[in-house]
Amino acid sequence: MKNKKSTYLLGAAVLIVWSLIIYRVFSAVNDSGSDEPVMTAPAKKEAYNDYALPPDTTHLLANYSDPFGSIQPVDTIRHLHEPRPPVQIKPHTTVPAMSWDFIRYVGYIRNPDSKKLVAMVHLNGTELMMSEGDLNGSLKLIKNYRDSIRVSYQGKTKFILLKPATP
Known part of the structure; x- marks a missing residue:
């Protein structure tokens, strides 16, 4: 219920x-013939201007002494037209790149007693057996890795990758 x-x-x-x-x-449909509008649009209001600058009412009083009085003003116009001495350009001397092709790392062997790696290096056609720290002429073996060696020759250091000897 x-x-x-x-x-x-x-x-x-x-x-x-x-x-x-x-x-x-x-x-609303039947009143469309009358002169009075059904709804009137509200009048547009002017947007409030927040960015208006107020007039400047302050005055700068420059009646104080110069705090940097020890420095005299420089006349920059007079210095603009003074001739400058010509610039000397020194020729750049380039040092040719050193070719490391005369040193080849062809392999390594392991010393069974000391368990150290001994590198086989070709230097200008002569085969050398070198371990880390060895010095042969101006060639010094700094570090021996299995795939490369780090050598120092005439004060320059470089990694040389393993290249097997060609017959």
């Missing part, structure tokens, strides 16, 4: 709402 009453009550509310909507639509 309670459900029936609420259903009738809600149905009546729906009918009232729809009838008001339909009445508004028809009244």
Whole structure:
């Protein structure tokens, strides 16, 4: 019984709402011939200008002594037209790059007693057996890796990769 009453009550509310909507639509359509507008647009308001600069009312009083009085002002116009001495350009001497092709790392062997690596190096066609720290002429073996060696020759250092000997 309670459900029936609420259903009738809600149905009546729906009918009232729809009838008001339909009445508004028809009244707006039928009143289109009159001179008075149905709704008037609000007048545009001028935007508030936050960025307006207030007038400057301060005055600068420059009646104090120069704090840097020891430095005299320099006349820059007179110094602009003074001739400058010519610039001497020194020729750049380039040192030719050193070719490391005369040194080849062809392999290594392991000393069974000391377990150290001994590098086999070709220097100008002569085969040398060198371990780390050895010095042969001006060639010094700094570090021996399995795939390369680090050598010092005439004060320059370089890594030389492993290249097997060609017959």
